Amino acid sequence: MQTSQSWREARQTIRNQMKAKRLALTTQQQTSAALDIIPQALALIEHYQASHLAFYLPFKAEISPLPLIKQLLTQGKSIYLPVLHPFSAGNLLFVQYQPNSVLQSHSFGMLQPQLDIRQVKPLDELEMIFTPLLACDKQLNRLGYGGGFYDRTLAQTSAINVGLAYDCQLIEQLPTEDWDMPLDHLILGDTA
Ligand SMILES: Nc1ncnc2c1ncn2[C@@H]1O[C@H](COP(=O)(O)OP(=O)(O)OP(=O)(O)O)[C@@H](O)[C@H]1O
Protein backbone atom coordinates (compact mmCIF):
# COMPACT_ATOMS: atom_id res chain seq x y z
CA MET A 1 0.00 0.00 0.00
CA GLN A 2 1.19 3.51 -0.78
CA THR A 3 2.07 5.50 2.32
CA SER A 4 1.14 9.17 2.20
CA GLN A 5 4.86 9.86 2.44
CA SER A 6 5.73 7.98 -0.76
CA TRP A 7 2.65 9.44 -2.47
CA ARG A 8 3.91 12.93 -1.66
CA GLU A 9 7.38 11.96 -2.84
CA ALA A 10 5.94 10.69 -6.13
CA ARG A 11 4.26 14.07 -6.66
CA GLN A 12 7.50 15.87 -5.89
CA THR A 13 9.45 13.64 -8.30
CA ILE A 14 7.00 14.45 -11.09
CA ARG A 15 7.28 18.16 -10.29
CA ASN A 16 11.07 18.02 -10.54
CA GLN A 17 10.98 16.02 -13.78
CA MET A 18 8.54 18.46 -15.35
CA LYS A 19 10.52 21.53 -14.32
CA ALA A 20 13.56 20.02 -16.02
CA LYS A 21 11.54 19.04 -19.11
CA ARG A 22 10.19 22.56 -19.51
CA LEU A 23 13.60 24.15 -19.11
CA ALA A 24 14.95 21.82 -21.82
CA LEU A 25 12.51 23.24 -24.39
CA THR A 26 14.09 25.57 -26.93
CA THR A 27 12.84 29.16 -27.20
CA GLN A 28 11.38 28.20 -30.57
CA GLN A 29 9.45 25.27 -29.06
CA GLN A 30 8.14 27.51 -26.28
CA THR A 31 7.06 30.18 -28.76
CA SER A 32 5.36 27.80 -31.18
CA ALA A 33 3.50 26.11 -28.32
CA ALA A 34 2.31 29.51 -27.05
CA LEU A 35 0.90 30.18 -30.53
CA ASP A 36 -0.55 26.68 -30.86
CA ILE A 37 -2.83 27.17 -27.86
CA ILE A 38 -4.40 30.35 -29.32
CA PRO A 39 -6.98 28.81 -31.72
CA GLN A 40 -7.86 26.11 -29.18
CA ALA A 41 -8.43 28.68 -26.42
CA LEU A 42 -10.35 31.08 -28.69
CA ALA A 43 -12.71 28.26 -29.70
CA LEU A 44 -13.33 27.30 -26.06
CA ILE A 45 -13.93 30.92 -24.99
CA GLU A 46 -16.32 31.31 -27.92
CA HIS A 47 -18.08 28.08 -26.91
CA TYR A 48 -18.72 29.45 -23.40
CA GLN A 49 -19.42 33.00 -24.70
CA ALA A 50 -17.14 34.16 -21.89
CA SER A 51 -15.88 37.72 -21.45
CA HIS A 52 -14.26 37.79 -18.00
CA LEU A 53 -11.16 35.64 -18.18
CA ALA A 54 -8.37 35.02 -15.68
CA PHE A 55 -4.86 34.15 -16.87
CA TYR A 56 -1.36 34.23 -15.35
CA LEU A 57 1.97 35.74 -16.27
CA PRO A 58 4.42 33.02 -17.33
CA PHE A 59 7.00 32.13 -14.69
CA LYS A 60 10.27 30.55 -15.76
CA ALA A 61 9.48 28.34 -18.78
CA GLU A 62 5.70 28.08 -18.25
CA ILE A 63 3.69 28.13 -21.45
CA SER A 64 2.98 31.78 -22.16
CA PRO A 65 -0.60 32.96 -22.46
CA LEU A 66 0.63 36.45 -23.46
CA PRO A 67 0.12 36.16 -27.26
CA LEU A 68 -3.38 34.83 -26.52
CA ILE A 69 -4.11 37.63 -24.02
CA LYS A 70 -3.03 40.18 -26.63
CA GLN A 71 -5.62 38.84 -29.10
CA LEU A 72 -8.33 38.70 -26.44
CA LEU A 73 -7.74 42.34 -25.49
CA THR A 74 -8.26 43.35 -29.13
CA GLN A 75 -11.58 41.44 -29.00
CA GLY A 76 -12.60 43.57 -26.00
CA LYS A 77 -12.43 40.74 -23.44
CA SER A 78 -11.68 41.60 -19.81
CA ILE A 79 -8.50 39.94 -18.56
CA TYR A 80 -7.55 39.37 -14.93
CA LEU A 81 -4.27 38.24 -13.36
CA PRO A 82 -3.62 36.67 -9.96
CA VAL A 83 -2.14 38.62 -7.06
CA LEU A 84 -1.14 37.00 -3.78
CA HIS A 85 -3.74 37.88 -1.17
CA PRO A 86 -2.12 40.38 1.22
CA PHE A 87 -3.85 39.05 4.37
CA SER A 88 -5.20 35.60 3.58
CA ALA A 89 -2.10 33.41 3.06
CA GLY A 90 -2.38 30.81 0.30
CA ASN A 91 -5.18 32.62 -1.51
CA LEU A 92 -5.23 34.60 -4.73
CA LEU A 93 -7.03 37.76 -5.75
CA PHE A 94 -7.67 38.56 -9.41
CA VAL A 95 -6.97 42.06 -10.68
CA GLN A 96 -7.93 43.47 -14.06
CA TYR A 97 -5.03 43.67 -16.49
CA GLN A 98 -4.67 46.34 -19.16
CA PRO A 99 -1.70 46.90 -21.46
CA ASN A 100 -0.62 49.86 -19.29
CA SER A 101 -0.91 47.91 -15.99
CA VAL A 102 2.12 48.25 -13.72
CA LEU A 103 3.68 44.86 -12.91
CA GLN A 104 5.94 44.11 -9.98
CA SER A 105 7.79 41.06 -8.57
CA HIS A 106 6.30 39.37 -5.53
CA SER A 107 7.95 37.23 -2.88
CA PHE A 108 8.16 34.06 -5.04
CA GLY A 109 9.77 36.04 -7.87
CA MET A 110 6.74 36.02 -10.18
CA LEU A 111 5.36 39.18 -11.72
CA GLN A 112 1.96 40.40 -10.65
CA PRO A 113 -0.10 43.55 -11.17
CA GLN A 114 -0.11 46.18 -8.45
CA LEU A 115 -2.89 45.46 -5.99
CA ASP A 116 -5.49 48.16 -6.51
CA ILE A 117 -8.55 47.15 -4.54
CA ARG A 118 -10.83 48.92 -7.08
CA GLN A 119 -9.56 46.55 -9.80
CA VAL A 120 -10.20 43.31 -7.87
CA LYS A 121 -12.74 41.05 -9.56
CA PRO A 122 -14.89 38.92 -7.25
CA LEU A 123 -14.13 35.22 -7.88
CA ASP A 124 -17.73 34.40 -8.71
CA GLU A 125 -17.70 36.97 -11.54
CA LEU A 126 -14.86 35.24 -13.38
CA GLU A 127 -16.23 33.04 -16.15
CA MET A 128 -13.06 31.14 -17.03
CA ILE A 129 -9.77 30.66 -15.18
CA PHE A 130 -6.76 29.54 -17.20
CA THR A 131 -4.21 27.92 -14.90
CA PRO A 132 -0.54 27.09 -15.26
CA LEU A 133 0.57 23.65 -14.09
CA LEU A 134 3.57 21.36 -13.85
CA ALA A 135 1.88 18.11 -14.89
CA CYS A 136 -1.54 16.89 -15.97
CA ASP A 137 -3.21 13.69 -17.12
CA LYS A 138 -6.01 12.66 -19.47
CA GLN A 139 -8.45 12.39 -16.56
CA LEU A 140 -7.90 16.17 -16.23
CA ASN A 141 -6.01 16.00 -12.96
CA ARG A 142 -3.65 18.89 -12.37
CA LEU A 143 -0.41 19.17 -10.42
CA GLY A 144 0.92 22.63 -9.55
CA TYR A 145 3.93 23.90 -7.65
CA GLY A 146 2.67 22.58 -4.32
CA GLY A 147 1.29 25.77 -2.83
CA GLY A 148 -2.38 24.86 -3.18
CA PHE A 149 -3.15 28.36 -4.51
CA TYR A 150 -5.24 27.18 -7.44
CA ASP A 151 -6.82 24.33 -5.48
CA ARG A 152 -8.11 26.89 -2.95
CA THR A 153 -9.18 29.31 -5.68
CA LEU A 154 -10.97 26.75 -7.83
CA ALA A 155 -12.77 25.33 -4.80
CA GLN A 156 -14.43 28.73 -4.30
CA THR A 157 -15.72 29.37 -7.81
CA SER A 158 -17.83 27.78 -10.49
CA ALA A 159 -15.71 29.38 -13.22
CA ILE A 160 -14.70 26.99 -16.00
CA ASN A 161 -11.11 26.03 -15.27
CA VAL A 162 -8.76 25.34 -18.11
CA GLY A 163 -5.19 24.08 -17.78
CA LEU A 164 -2.57 25.39 -20.18
CA ALA A 165 0.54 23.27 -20.72
CA TYR A 166 3.08 21.98 -23.20
CA ASP A 167 2.20 18.58 -24.68
CA CYS A 168 5.21 17.05 -22.87
CA GLN A 169 3.63 17.86 -19.47
CA LEU A 170 0.89 15.26 -20.00
CA ILE A 171 1.53 12.00 -18.15
CA GLU A 172 -0.43 8.74 -18.01
CA GLN A 173 -1.78 9.11 -14.48
CA LEU A 174 -1.04 11.65 -11.77
CA PRO A 175 -1.00 10.69 -8.09
CA THR A 176 -3.81 12.91 -6.75
CA GLU A 177 -4.82 14.16 -3.31
CA ASP A 178 -8.34 14.74 -1.99
CA TRP A 179 -8.05 18.51 -2.24
CA ASP A 180 -6.83 18.61 -5.86
CA MET A 181 -9.30 20.43 -8.08
CA PRO A 182 -9.53 18.72 -11.48
CA LEU A 183 -9.60 20.74 -14.68
CA ASP A 184 -12.70 21.19 -16.83
CA HIS A 185 -10.55 21.38 -19.95
CA LEU A 186 -6.92 20.98 -20.88
CA ILE A 187 -5.25 22.83 -23.73
CA LEU A 188 -1.87 21.50 -24.82
CA GLY A 189 0.62 23.41 -26.92
CA ASP A 190 2.49 21.36 -29.52
CA THR A 191 6.27 21.41 -28.99
CA ALA A 192 7.15 19.11 -31.90
N1 LIG B 1 -9.19 24.09 -0.57
C1 LIG B 1 -8.12 24.05 0.25
N2 LIG B 1 -8.19 24.57 1.49
C2 LIG B 1 -7.12 24.54 2.30
N3 LIG B 1 -5.92 24.02 1.97
C3 LIG B 1 -5.79 23.48 0.74
C4 LIG B 1 -6.87 23.48 -0.18
N4 LIG B 1 -6.44 22.90 -1.32
C5 LIG B 1 -5.15 22.57 -1.11
N5 LIG B 1 -4.76 22.90 0.12
C6 LIG B 1 -3.42 22.66 0.71
O1 LIG B 1 -2.43 23.16 -0.15
C7 LIG B 1 -1.25 22.36 -0.04
C8 LIG B 1 -0.65 22.11 -1.40
O2 LIG B 1 -1.55 21.41 -2.24
P1 LIG B 1 -1.02 20.73 -3.61
O3 LIG B 1 0.22 19.96 -3.36
O4 LIG B 1 -2.16 20.00 -4.24
O5 LIG B 1 -0.65 22.03 -4.46
P2 LIG B 1 -0.68 22.21 -6.06
O6 LIG B 1 -1.97 21.76 -6.64
O7 LIG B 1 0.55 21.57 -6.60
O8 LIG B 1 -0.50 23.79 -6.14
P3 LIG B 1 -1.41 24.93 -6.82
O9 LIG B 1 -2.86 24.67 -6.48
O10 LIG B 1 -0.88 26.20 -6.20
O11 LIG B 1 -1.14 24.86 -8.28
C9 LIG B 1 -1.67 21.09 0.67
O12 LIG B 1 -1.05 21.08 1.94
C10 LIG B 1 -3.16 21.17 0.81
O13 LIG B 1 -3.60 20.67 2.04
Ligand SMILES: [Mg+2]
Ligand atom coordinates in the same frame (compact mmCIF):
# COMPACT_ATOMS: atom_id res chain seq x y z
MG1 LIG C 1 -3.20 20.32 -6.00
